[in-house]
Amino acid sequence: MYQFQLPARAKPLEGADGQVFVLPSIVYGIGMSSLLADVSAEMVVSVLPMYLFGVLQLSPLLVGLLDGFYQGGAALVRLVAAVLADGRFGARRVALWGYGLSALSRLLLASCAIPGLMTGLLGAMAALLSDRVGKGIRTAPRDALIAQSVPHQHLGLAFGVHRRLDAAGALLGPLLAGALLWLLPMRYEVVFLVSAVVALPGIAVFWRATAACRHQLATAAAPEHGMLSLLRSPWFVKALMLVAATSLFSISDGLLYASIQRAVGLSPELFPLLSVVSALGFLLAAAPLGRLADRVGTVKVYLAGNLCLAATYLAWACGGVATTPIAVAMVFMIGVYYAATDGVIVAAAAGSLAPPVRSRGLALLATVIGCAKFLSSLLFGALWTHLDVTVATLLFAAGLLLSVLVAALCMRHFNPLKTVPC
Numbered sequence: 231m232y233q234f235q236l237p238a239r240a241k242p243l244e245g246a247d248g249q250v251f252v253l254p255s256i257v258y259g260i261g262m263s264s265l266l267a268d269v270s271a272e273m274v275v276s277v278l279p280m281y282l283f284g285v286l287q288l289s290p291l292l293v294g295l296l297d298g299f300y301q302g303g304a305a306l307v308r309l310v311a312a313v314l315a316d317g318r319f320g321a322r323r324v325a326l327w328g329y330g331l332s333a334l335s336r337l338l339l340a341s342c343a344i345p346g347l348m349t350g351l352l353g354a355m356a357a358l359l360s361d362r363v364g365k366g367i368r369t370a371p372r373d374a375l376i377a378q379s380v381p382h383q384h385l386g387l388a389f390g391v392h393r394r395l396d397a398a399g400a401l402l403g404p405l406l407a408g409a410l411l412w413l414l415p416m417r418y419e420v421v422f423l424v425s426a427v428v429a430l431p432g433i434a435v436f437w438r439a440t441a442a443c444r445h446q447l448a449t450a451a452a453p454e455h456g457m458l459s460l461l462r463s464p465w466f467v468k469a470l471m472l473v474a475a476t477s478l479f480s481i482s483d484g485l486l487y488a489s490i491q492r493a494v495g496l497s498p499e500l501f502p503l504l505s506v507v508s509a510l511g512f513l514l515a516a517a518p519l520g521r522l523a524d525r526v527g528t529v530k531v532y533l534a535g536n537l538c539l540a541a542t543y544l545a546w547a548c549g550g551v552a553t554t555p556i557a558v559a560m561v562f563m564i565g566v567y568y569a570a571t572d573g574v575i576v577a578a579a580a581g582s583l584a585p586p587v588r589s590r591g592l593a594l595l596a597t598v599i600g601c602a603k604f605l606s607s608l609l610f611g612a613l614w615t616h617l618d619v620t621v622a623t624l625l626f627a628a629g630l631l632l633s634v635l636v637a638a639l640c641m642r643h644f645n646p647l648k649t650v651p652c
Contacts, residue, residue, distance in 0.1 A: 254379045257388050259439020260372060261395030266432030267329060268396050270336060271361070272403025273425035276505035277411065279488040281418045282354070291615040308600070311367040312593030321371035321589060322440045328368025329433045335360035336426030340419045366600070370593035375440060377580035377588060383524065385581045389573035390520020394513055397565070401509035408503060460591050465582060470598050472529075472637050473575060476536050477602035479629035481543065481610050483508070483564070489619045490546070490561070494554050504561050511565025512572075519569050520577065528578035529637075535570025536634050538563055543627035547620050 282292075315324040335357050342353030373389075380388040406428075407421050414420050460466050487504045523531040542563050576592065583591040606626075613622035 253384075253388060253391060256379050256439055257376055257392055258395070260376060260436060261392045263329070263432045263436035263439060264372075264392065264396040265399035265402075266435060267332065267429060268399030269403040269406065270399075270425040270429035270432065271332070271365075272400045272505055272509070273407040273421055273428070274336065274339065274361070275484065276404035276407050277418060277421055279484040279491075283488060289615060291611045307363050308366040308370060308593040308597045309590060312370045312590035315371035315374065315589040321374050325368040325371040325375070325440075326433065326436065328364045328366070328371075329429070329436060330364070331367065332361050332364030333426055333429035333433065335364060336422050336429060340422035340426065342419075362600075366593075366596070369596055370589045372436075373576055373580060373592050374585075374589040377577075377583075378585060382581040385577040386520040386522075386524035386528065386574065387517065388520075389577040389580075390517040390523075390569075393520070393569065393573035394516040397509050397512035397516055397569070401506050401513055404503060404505035404509070408506075460583075460587060460594060466579070466591065468640065469575070469579060470595065472532070473595060474598050474602045475633035475637065476571075476630060477599045478606050478609075479626045479633055480536075480539060480603065480606060481623065481626055482603065482607045485607065485610055485614070486546075486564070487561070489614075489623070490557050494557050504557075507558050507561045508565035508568070511562040512569045513565075515566045515569035516573060520573055523574045523577065528574050531570050531574050532578075533634050533638055535567045535574070536630060538570065539567040540627050540630040540634065542567070543623050543630065547623040547627060 311324050311328070315321040338360060339354065339357035342357060376388055376392060377385060403425075406424070410421050410424060411417070483505070490504065519531055519535075542560050545560060575595070579592055579595050580588060610622050610626060613625065
């Protein structure tokens with residue numbers, strides 16, 4: 231499946247083996263569609279905490295609940311969408327459904343700006359869930375298309391380049407949202423409406439970038455390549471345990487940024503700039519860390535990124551956020567953490583999954599991450615409400631450090647890209 235001719239882009243890059251490698255154009259095309267989709271998404275994400283706290287007047291516990299829906303909502307459909315992508319519908323068509331649903335969710339969120347706490351809360355829940363369902367539908371098929379077009383030894387580089395373009399969108403989105411709020415203070419519905427408009431070109435770009443596979447005939451996975459084969463693979467089970475443990479103790483960006491904003495007294499109009507700084511760290515580090523993962527191993531880079539995140543939590547909890555420049559530096563390091571983990575773990579999984587089950591394997595990995603982050607948001611919101619945000623951050627830092635230590639001991643000889651695909 232997914233066998234199609236890909237036109238090569240004449241842009242040579244040095245791979246992990248020191249040889250010149252030319253990434254196919256589909257990587258750049260999907261990357262550009264992800265850039266536009268992320269501009270749209272981050273326009274919402276960057277202002278969402280201020281909207282929930284300031285407009286809807288929600289408690290940290292309710293914000294954690296909503297953020298949990300946002301983080302874990304995609305888990306409801308990821309596996310079903312991946313089965314369809316591996317089967318009769320094909321990865322391209324399923325991914326397009328996901329892009330379209332996310333765009334429609336922005337319109338629903340814009341319509342939620344009406345009086346009444348419960349109306350706004352229920353509408354926001356429906357909109358955020360729709361957005362994450364759309365993301366859950368498209369992510370695994372999209373990544374499967376990228377993995378199919380690149381040799382295994384260059385997957386870290388390919389996903390690093392894709393995530394770099396994705397991060398560029400994450401940088402531009404908050405800037406656009408901040409500019410709109412500066413011109414139209416507290417008009418969050420305008421931000422949400424513009425984000426819907428921005429999402430539409432991304433759908434068109436993805437359609438054009440993947441045109442080479444529009445006539446592909448997808449086939450169902452053979453019995454020996456079913457879902458159970460993934461769970462019989464020792465390396466894949468270890469990978470699931472690793473991402474579950476680390477994701478459970480990763481604080482939601484929205485909740486962390488809200489706590490930092492309160493600590494330094496940042497105005498609501500400048501709040502989206504925190505997402506810009508994080509995206510800048512991601513943008514600068516994604517491709518270099520992807521190359522590094524190809525050289526030294528994905529697990530080492532992934533664990534190092536989580537150590538970086540735990541150190542950031544400890545610095546915050548120990549009074550490190552005393553001034554705005556320090557807060558900016560810490561948010562920048564969060565972006566570096568994403569560069570060391572997001573594309574890296576997907577590249578590891580994609581390189582070790584057989585094509586007939588690649589979409590569903592990536593979907594299962596993303597589902598575990600989403601469920602863990604859902605629980606993480608609920609737990610952190612509850613700890614913040616009933617104890618204190620500093621205590622909650624310290625507990626999460628300790629949990630993340632323990633998870634990394636256990637994983638380092640259990641997986642010290644583990645490099646998925648050097649295993650035989652299951």
